Amino acid sequence: MGELGDVxxxxxxxRESALRKTTKDPLNQRARRESATAQTYRELNPLGGEFVxxxxxxxxxxxxxxGVQNGVYRNLRLGKYTVDARLDLHNHTVEMARSALYQFVRDCVEADVRCALITHGKGEGRKSPAMLKSCVNAWLPQLQEVLAFHSAQKQHGGLGATYILLRKSERKRQQNLEQHQRRSRP
Structure with a gap:
C-alpha cells in the first residue's frame, strides 16, 4: 500500500464532473461517431474479414x-467469355478497394453483366506482397452474386487480374424462362 498511500x-x-468531461471530450465523441459510422458501413458493405x-x-x-458446371468454369478460366465490365484497383487502399469491389459487383448484377474483370496487380516486389490480390480472393466468395472467379489469361492481365462470373439478375432469369417456354411449345 506504499505506492497508493496518498490516493x-x-x-x-x-466523479460526476469527471464523467461529464469524458463524454464532452471531442476526441471521445469523434471515436464514438466513427465507430457508429463503421458499423453502418459494415451493414451496407458485408465484405469483412480482419485477417486475409x-x-x-x-x-x-x-x-x-x-452448382456451377465444370464446362462453364473451364470457359471462364480460359478467358472464353466476353468481358462486359472492368474494375482497376491499382493505387487503391484496402478500404477503397473493398468499397469499389462491392459497388462494382452490385452495379454489374444490376446491368446484367455476366462476366467481368478485376485488375488488382500481383503485388510483386513489395514488403507486403499481393495485398489487394489477397483481399479480392477473400472478399469475392462472400458475395452471393459471384458464382466463380479465376486468375485471368495473360492477354487480360494474367495473375494480376481476375475473371468473375456473376449470377443472372432476376430480370434476365425471367427472360430466359419465357424464351425457353416459347421454344418448347408446339
Missing part, C-alpha cells in the same frame, strides 16, 4: 460455387 477517493460530485489469408504474387486465385 484519496473522489467525492460523488468530482495472404496469396503469393505468382499464385493463381480461383473459386467455384456448388
Amino acid at each position: 484519496k477517493p473522489l467525492s460523488p460530485r468530482q 489469408e495472404p496469396v503469393e504474387p505468382f499464385d493463381p486465385i480461383e473459386f467455384k460455387r456448388d
Whole structure:
C-alpha cells in the first residue's frame, strides 16, 4: 500500500464532473461517431474479414460455387467469355478497394453483366506482397452474386487480374424462362 498511500477517493460530485468531461471530450465523441459510422458501413458493405489469408504474387486465385458446371468454369478460366465490365484497383487502399469491389459487383448484377474483370496487380516486389490480390480472393466468395472467379489469361492481365462470373439478375432469369417456354411449345 506504499505506492497508493496518498490516493484519496473522489467525492460523488468530482466523479460526476469527471464523467461529464469524458463524454464532452471531442476526441471521445469523434471515436464514438466513427465507430457508429463503421458499423453502418459494415451493414451496407458485408465484405469483412480482419485477417486475409495472404496469396503469393505468382499464385493463381480461383473459386467455384456448388452448382456451377465444370464446362462453364473451364470457359471462364480460359478467358472464353466476353468481358462486359472492368474494375482497376491499382493505387487503391484496402478500404477503397473493398468499397469499389462491392459497388462494382452490385452495379454489374444490376446491368446484367455476366462476366467481368478485376485488375488488382500481383503485388510483386513489395514488403507486403499481393495485398489487394489477397483481399479480392477473400472478399469475392462472400458475395452471393459471384458464382466463380479465376486468375485471368495473360492477354487480360494474367495473375494480376481476375475473371468473375456473376449470377443472372432476376430480370434476365425471367427472360430466359419465357424464351425457353416459347421454344418448347408446339
